Amino acid sequence: MITCGVVGLGQMGRGIARRLDQAGVLVAAQDANAQAVDAAALSPGVHTDVLSAEVLLFVVPSTADIDHFLAEAPLRNGQVIIDLTTSHPDDSAALAERLATQGCAYVDAAMTGGAAGADAGKLTLMMGGAPEVIARIDPVLQQIAQQRFHMGSVGAGHAMKLVHNLILHSAFMATCEGLTLAQKAGLDVARAVDVLNAGNARSFVTEVRFPRDILSGTMNARSRISNLEKDLGLARQFAQALDGPACYTNLTHRLLHQAVTQGAGETDFSHLFEMSGPLTKEVDNAGR
Template sequence: MAAVRPILSNQYFLVTFCRRSYSAKADKNVAFLGLGNMGGFMAANLVKKGFNVTGYDPSSEALSAAAKHGVTGASSIAAAVEAADVVVSILPSNQVVLDAYLGKDGVVAHAKKGSLLIDSSTVAPSVPKQIHPVATEHGHQFIDAPVSGGVMGAQNATLAFMAGGDKAHFDRSAPLLQAMGAKHFHCGAAGAGQVAKLANNMLMGITGMATAECMNMGIKMGLEPKVLLDVLNNSSARSWSTEVYCPVPGLVPTAPSSRNYDGGFKNELMVKDLELASGMALGARSPIPLGAVATQLYRVVQSRGYGHKDFSYVYQLLREELQNKK
């Protein structure tokens, strides 16, 4: 360490500490549950980093796609987790997560003692709070670690993880989180990761809606779309929605809007997350006037049959509404 200069950032020391602490551990055998748009890429990135990954998904197509990236398929959750040092999951709903972990054929019942369980699903904070004490009672370590960054982040291993649970268990997860993402944060006790994720996604939904609304207004008033976007990205309105996820097709080549709104964060998932966030806010008696409006607008998109499209499709809904009034 004598060669390390003191000007190096704290992040360097955190990563070095985690590598030193856990590089000798036997956390090389990973069970991955949920191999869809996000999970498939996350599992593939673990394989790339030298982990032995056994995956399970009820979809045979997802299993076949994962196998092309070196993921060994399993016939059930129990079969996937029985020899795993670490279990990672990314699943679609509260009940699916609870069944996967607490069901008689689930993770808690069949994982070996001492296993680290990492759930990266986006669910209500009550879900990890239910799982954590049961997992602990059975000799497992559990953290909730939902992700932000979308399909592109999963593919490029640039996800951000927001974790809740014991700090020591979070530290143990660092090599895996680093293999799948660029940033990871310990947010507090079990469930805290979900609170951070739902707050993040509500803001993402609100800013996405606002960007679509204002881009549509400016274009309707005669501004060139690229000129307007350049102004926003170099002014006080700049955001992730303008820089990375512009809802207007053709302006940001990597945005889902430039790919027919496919391959992104589905509108139906945005509705699910906003409904979870709304429930959380109601329980905390926290006013969410903008969140409520965003929830309703994305529900309209879904009711029109576009739930499978990226949530930035809301721009097309706004254009359609204006065109219909002409």
């Protein structure tokens, strides 16, 4: 049996830790916030010495946080570090190189599926790393992810996640804008979403996000606006380094940055629907 430790028990990490706990492979879990540890409600035998595990899964804000955590850590030869963050591929490569000098393997396994997917063990992973390492840890990954895509060498998973998120978040903001216009035109927003889902404009945003998290009135997408802003900031850096197209990436980042600047960074991002009109006007005016 492969033993696992989880670092980071927030919205995503809590669900991941529980799934591994239920599978009988979680031996340790920790979070800087003691309340997060309590809220995870893990088995009594799960301790906090994550470095004792063979496989360490990090569900923290960034690869830089992992690097900081491991800087003074007494790692053992053969341990595997799974980086479940959304980070820049350059950071992935740098950390992997340092860990290799300690005899440890590294896999960037960027995830999508949200907190609900983590709770259900139905995440999708985009992975970068050595095929033999990914094959070794697959029994662990099966417990948390329904779909797992090996995209290439170290950094490929994080690169794919940046592409994924720039498309997803840009589509969300475009949908917010379109449905705001529908509302202003006197159309029923729920009915407008039904039309989108019956036509070619359908997406995860219209099929799941709006009905479940916004139109239901729950306003709980289980992630903050600041998280989206961070992701699009990384996507901008990624696009600039590749001298690639970034029109929609840049615009979406400006909208999200405007929301954060206004003090809404800690607000659940479902509220971007009601904020869409004012944000768009401000960004439009600033660009003229």
